[in-house]
Amino acid sequence: MSTSAALRLSNITKEFDGNAAISNVDLEIRTGELLAIIGRSGCGKSTLLRVMAGLVQPTRGVVELNGRPIAGPPEDLTVVFQEYGRSLLPWKTVVSNVAFGLSAARMEKKERVDRALSCLDAVGLLKHADFYPWQLSGGMQQRVALARALARKSSILLLDEPFGSVDAQSRLELQDELLRLWSSFGMTAVIVTHDIDEAIYLADRVCVMRGSPGVISAQAIIGLERPRVQVETRGKPEFSALRRELYESLAG
Amino acid sequence: MKIRDIGNTRLTGVALIIAATCVIELLVYRQWLDPVYVPPPSTILASLAETMASGELPNHIGITLGRAFVAYSIAILIAVPFGILLGESRIAFNLFDPLIQAFRPMPSSAIIPVAILFLGIGDSMRLFVIAFASVWPVLVAATDAVKRVDPILVETGRMLNLSRRQIALRIALPSAAPAIATGMRIGLAIALILSLTVEMIVGGDGLGFFILDAERSFQFARMFAGIVAIGVIGFLANSAFTAFDRKVLRWHHQSVLRDK
Numbered sequence: 001m002s003t004s005a006a007l008r009l010s011n012i013t014k015e016f017d018g019n020a021a022i023s024n025v026d027l028e029i030r031t032g033e034l035l036a037i038i039g040r041s042g043c044g045k046s047t048l049l050r051v052m053a054g055l056v057q058p059t060r061g062v063v064e065l066n067g068r069p070i071a072g073p074p075e076d077l078t079v080v081f082q083e084y085g086r087s088l089l090p091w092k093t094v095v096s097n098v099a100f101g102l103s104a105a106r107m108e109k110k111e112r113v114d115r116a117l118s119c120l121d122a123v124g125l126l127k128h129a130d131f132y133p134w135q136l137s138g139g140m141q142q143r144v145a146l147a148r149a150l151a152r153k154s155s156i157l158l159l160d161e162p163f164g165s166v167d168a169q170s171r172l173e174l175q176d177e178l179l180r181l182w183s184s185f186g187m188t189a190v191i192v193t194h195d196i197d198e199a200i201y202l203a204d205r206v207c208v209m210r211g212s213p214g215v216i217s218a219q220a221i222i223g224l225e226r227p228r229v230q231v232e233t234r235g236k237p238e239f240s241a242l243r244r245e246l247y248e249s250l251a252g
Numbered sequence: 253m254k255i256r257d258i259g260n261t262r263l264t265g266v267a268l269i270i271a272a273t274c275v276i277e278l279l280v281y282r283q284w285l286d287p288v289y290v291p292p293p294s295t296i297l298a299s300l301a302e303t304m305a306s307g308e309l310p311n312h313i314g315i316t317l318g319r320a321f322v323a324y325s326i327a328i329l330i331a332v333p334f335g336i337l338l339g340e341s342r343i344a345f346n347l348f349d350p351l352i353q354a355f356r357p358m359p360s361s362a363i364i365p366v367a368i369l370f371l372g373i374g375d376s377m378r379l380f381v382i383a384f385a386s387v388w389p390v391l392v393a394a395t396d397a398v399k400r401v402d403p404i405l406v407e408t409g410r411m412l413n414l415s416r417r418q419i420a421l422r423i424a425l426p427s428a429a430p431a432i433a434t435g436m437r438i439g440l441a442i443a444l445i446l447s448l449t450v451e452m453i454v455g456g457d458g459l460g461f462f463i464l465d466a467e468r469s470f471q472f473a474r475m476f477a478g479i480v481a482i483g484v485i486g487f488l489a490n491s492a493f494t495a496f497d498r499k500v501l502r503w504h505h506q507s508v509l510r511d512k
Contacts, residue, residue: 050407053411055407055410055411072410073410073411073412073413075413077411078411078412079407079408079411081404081407081408083404086402086404086405087404087405087407087408089405089423089426089427090427090503090504090507091426091427091429091503091504100412100422101412103412103413103414103418103422104412104413104414104415104418132503132506132507134506134507152412
């Protein structure tokens with residue numbers, strides 16, 4: 001049995017008005033893996049993520065989650081969007097936003113709120129439970145989105161350039177937060193980014209997307225030991241070698 | 253308070269009204285305006301006080317406001333759900349939008365003869381005309397606001413496995429609420445205007461009738477007293493709506509403030 005694939009994409013093509021955004025993509029994401037997909041803006045990587053999430057129906061091809069084809073957004077999967085400010089409900093407090101992630105679940109309200117609070121605790125935002133999203137910094141808002149994903153207890157986490165629009169310092173902190181949550185909750189994660197260093201630092205494997213329509217043109221296995229530590233890991237010679245390799249794959 | 257701070261308060265607006273009143277009083281006193289047609293503001297205020305005290309004016313005002321309120325409520329109960337449907341469903345939009353665009357620019361007073369033909373001159377006709385007029389701004393605002401709901405927010409709802417209905421009620425409706433409130437505010441003014449217009453055309457009772465009746469019997473101070481009452485009602489209605497809006501949509505006003 002080779003069905004340790006959490007997500008399997010077979011021959012995925014997505015066209016918008018007859019123009020292909022991605023073409024014939026085959027990709028397997030193993031259970032527990034942290035996969036990064038890198039590429040330039042407009043190469044179709046966000047489209048690919050939305051296809052995986054069941055938010056966009058592929059023109060051709062099949063997406064399977066744990067061996068079963070998906071028809072829409074599966075319950076066992078959560079997306080963290082780049083546009084954190086637009087993905088949280090501005091009329092709900094932080095704790096209500098996290099609990100809102102459980103709207104579709106059959107649960108008592110108290111149970112929802114309790115779980116939301118414990119997940120806020122896990123991302124260090126318990127003190128901000130009664131704030132509104134727009135009262136928080138970008139990095140904190142993205143932590144709320146992470147807490148919402150945790151509350152759903154999804155086994156698969158898809159992140160679309162999640163730290164692209166926060167400041168550099170918060171960005172590093174959020175990367176470590178993601179790694180901590182990923183390893184302690186045993187999730188499978190796919191992160192789309194245009195930042196080569198971020199991809200190497202986080203991932204077990206990096207896929208390179210290129211062209212128009214986008215295809216997966218190369219991949220690299222990241223053997224850097226875990227746990228990873230920002231300055232130390234980034235200073236290793238293997239890190240530099242991977243950066244060079246991936247840079248050439250992107251540019252060449 | 254420093255002099256320059258006064259400019260930041262609503263006191264300046266009140267001062268302007270008082271100053272204008274004094275100027276008119278003076279113009280009439282010096283006979284630059286004909287006191288027969290423009291009674292001095294002091295006389296108008298006296299007439300206002302008298303008709304208020306006798307209970308005559310409050311009675312008419314109550315009738316006018318009551319009709320406007322009932323018809324406005326009906327308009328909102330129709331326009332908000334229907335507007336959300338039109339914003340959510342392309343099929344419904346394509347089906348109804350041409351009809352709506354044909355009806356919307358019709359002057360509401362032009363509907364009155366038709367309404368009288370079918371509904372007579374009773375209350376149901378009046379309510380129909382007022383509701384007909386005030387439904388459009390709310391309907392158009394609701395449709396447009398739902399169409400403009402941030403696609404990321406809708407994707408978030410889908411990703412969280414919400415049903416289409418849940419997305420409409422729990423995501424589209426609240427995020428469209430500020431724009432719908434603006435449409436409702438315009439609708440409120442229109443409801444008051446049409447309530448008065450119908451009374452002037454059809455007569456019977458209400459503040460509109462009171463004003464027209466005073467004019468026809470050459471009691472111009474009474475007529476102006478009625479008009480002043482309209483101004484005060486308009487001001488109070490708008491203030492009440494603003495207070496309601498600030499309370500219910502606090503999140504919106506504060507988040508918008510923060511973005512600036």
